[in-house]
Each structure stands twice: as structure tokens, then as C-alpha cells.
Amino acid sequence: MPPTATLEDIKAYQRKVEKDKIMPDNLPPCPRCSVESMFFKIHAYRERRFLIIIEMLIKAAYCSLVRFKCPGCGKTFTDYPDFAVPHKHYTRPSITGFSVSYVESEDMTYQQAVMVDNSAPGYLQSDSTDAPTLAPTTIHRWITTLGSFTQTCRTALILLLQENPASSICRDLARLIIPQRKYKTNQRKKQLIGCRQLVIIEAFFQAIFKTSIFTKLAMRCAFN
């Protein structure tokens, strides 16, 4: 089964939006004028299209995201449900699941990384803007994104070490290596390692705090 958020996850968030249950508290303070996010006001609702994978078929599911506005300067901020990653249509379980299988394997290619049980998830009816199946270049881009949450990872690591100073996490992170055939540039190597680090930090975070770093922390770090 390919990793994906479910239609139920998306509908549950939509119900929270409709019942006015989405609060701005998880957002960071305004970077322009330092107003705390609890004082932000609802500004707009934006419909977002998500792509989920049901029995190897890629399907669109729609959900409203809430935009808040800083009362001090008017800057706007989006609240993201934990299945969403900014600027991505696929859901976080798909983005992390496919990326992890690539970065943790010794010799997998991007072409192999999109395959689940000998086929790639595809669209029932492809419109012109979408590739007919999940594309290898999409996994490449996901890893670029996941490898760039530097501030989120650093903050999570500090919290983990505060909670358990004897944790093995620093040793686990230092041990990570990426096979040389997977990158041509130092920048790509950094992204691949960043992606692997994120996966390890997320696993420790889940074990200690019983929640994902994407539920709140990543948003507080403005997905940096």
C-alpha cells in the first residue's frame, strides 16, 4: 500500500475549519512586528487541492485552509494541517514515505522509488497538468524539500536533548552516510543527509512526545 493521508483525514480537517476550530496558536509570532499568533484574526479561507493515493490511484481531495492576518502589520499566515506540506499537493505521508524508501536504500534509483508492488501510482484520468503516474522527478523534489527543514530539525533536537540528555540521537545522526552514487554535488549530499536526519528526528520525536514535528513545531519554525 502506498503511503498517503486518507480522505477521512482531509474531511476531518475540513469539519474543523467549518466549525471554526482552527486556531492561530500553532503559528509563529509575526516576524515583522512580533505580535504573538494568538492575536491573529481569520483573514480568508482558501480551497486547496490535495492528491491522495487510493488503491494505487491518485485522486484529488479538496480542503479549505485558513489564512490568518497579523493585526499589527497585516501580514498573512496559513495554518497547515499535519498532513500538508506547503506548496505540495501530495500529502505528507506520501512525501515522507516515498522519500524515505529512497534515502534509506543503498542502491535504489528514483525510477524504482516510485514503484509499489511493480507499478507506480497513477491517475484514472490524467489532465494535461499532471504526469500520468507519480514521477521519479517528484521524489527528487520532495527530498529537496524534506532536506531543507534545518531550523525545524535543530529545534526538535534541542527539545529532545532537554527531555533526555542521554539520548543516542546525536550518535545516530552522526553515523549517517549517503552512497556516493546518489549525488553529484555537495548541495545534493546535504539535502539527502538532511532528509535522513529529519526521518530519525521525527522517529525520536514521535517516541518521546507522542506527536509529529509537523503537527506544530514545523509550523512554528515557518517550515524552515
Ligand SMILES: [Zn+2]
Ligand atoms: Zn505583524
